[in-house]
Amino acid sequence: MTAGAPSPDRRAFTAIVNPAAGGSASAAALVPVARLLREAGAQVVVEYSRDLEHAAALARAAADAGRVVLGVGGDGMVGCVGGALAGTRAVLGIVPAGRGNDFARQLGIPSQPDALARLLLEGEPRPVDAIDANGTPVLGSVYAGVDAVANDNANKTRLLRGSAAYYIGALRAVLAWRHADYVITVDGREHRRTGYTVVAANSGWYGFGRHIAPDARVDDGLLDVVIIKRAPKLLFFTVMRELERGAHVRRPQVEVLRGRKVRIELADPGRTLPYGADGELPGTLPVTAAVMPAALRVLAP
The missing domain is CATH 3.40.50.10330 (Probable inorganic polyphosphate/atp-NAD kinase; domain 1)
Structure with a gap:
């Protein structure tokens, strides 16, 4: 305004x-x-x-x-x-x-x-945080990995619509997935991890009702960084089922960090991966996600 x-x-x-x-x-x-x-x-x-x-x-x-x-x-x-x-x-x-x-x-x-x-x-309007993702404000989360590839697959599927397109896109993404080597920098501290995805979450929910970051809050000035690390694909499917109730965070293959500014990039300069933001695919890695404290007023309980 x-x-x-x-x-x-x-x-x-x-x-x-x-x-x-x-x-x-x-x-x-x-x-x-x-x-x-x-x-x-x-x-x-x-x-x-x-x-x-x-x-x-x-x-x-x-x-x-x-x-x-x-x-x-x-x-x-x-x-x-x-x-x-x-x-x-x-x-x-x-x-x-x-x-x-x-x-x-x-x-x-x-x-x-x-x-x-x-x-x-x-x-009454409630102040909530937003995320600056490579210069674009988004609300819920920024994610890079098999979930963004699944999103891309669903967008390219012409025979199916809605949730069916997403589920088929996700299956294709997981079956073809080759673990990514991530460099994740949280408030200036570098973490190197190998696995499926990295999610910088303002909101705890993403991907059609999956509770990816159960402890995330939209008004705490922090992003919850959820990393799903290397695991056999059968175990990964189990983790996906646990997302609905947030039980996945208790597994050793899942790590949660917190910070105000998160940069996600790939260690392999020859590999390209898309990143997602609020269900859209704005571009490819690297992406920097920085919290925008109390940036938006929303009519919410």
Whole structure:
């Protein structure tokens, strides 16, 4: 929000939906919430974005007009809209309408229309941290390894959609995986590890309901760095099953570090790996993830 812009009007909302990414489901989730908001006397404007870049521009314009911005969709859309508002006085509301809704789950945001509308109307903005990932603000986590490869595989799968595409992409990624040699620098201290993935987590959840970092908090000014180290592939599948309840962190193959600034790179300069951020794939390693303390105000319990 630019200097001198009006404070957010808690009764004026701009909802941003991306029709190209599960837009019908997002619109369906928004309709009953918008109706309840309007019945309570609030103003609700719906904007349909062409892509994530357009969604970010719409979010900034709505915030500059002093409106509460509603990110309608899954983690990709919420991360894009929230990232565009990070570092401003804007207020973000979340309408969970994706497959994972991991950031909303971390914040305890309800999915039931009546409870969600009540939160948006009556809730107080809660300051939460964000992550600067190679210069781009994201909300949930930055990850590099077999999970990002699985994400890439799912994006390239044309015959399957949704969770089926991700599961097939993940299976292909694990079966073809060759352990990566990582150089992980946390607050200036270097760690060399070999294994499957490194996750710099602001939110504890990622990957459609997997509790990758059970102790992560969005308001502690720290990132939880979860490293899944070298292990037989059969054991790795067991670790994946344990992610749903967070039991994986008790295994010796899993290490958790904490810090404010994390750089993830490969020791082998001839190898290329993508990194993911809030379900998107912005680029390839190296990536630097730095916490942005209290960078965003969110209507959350």
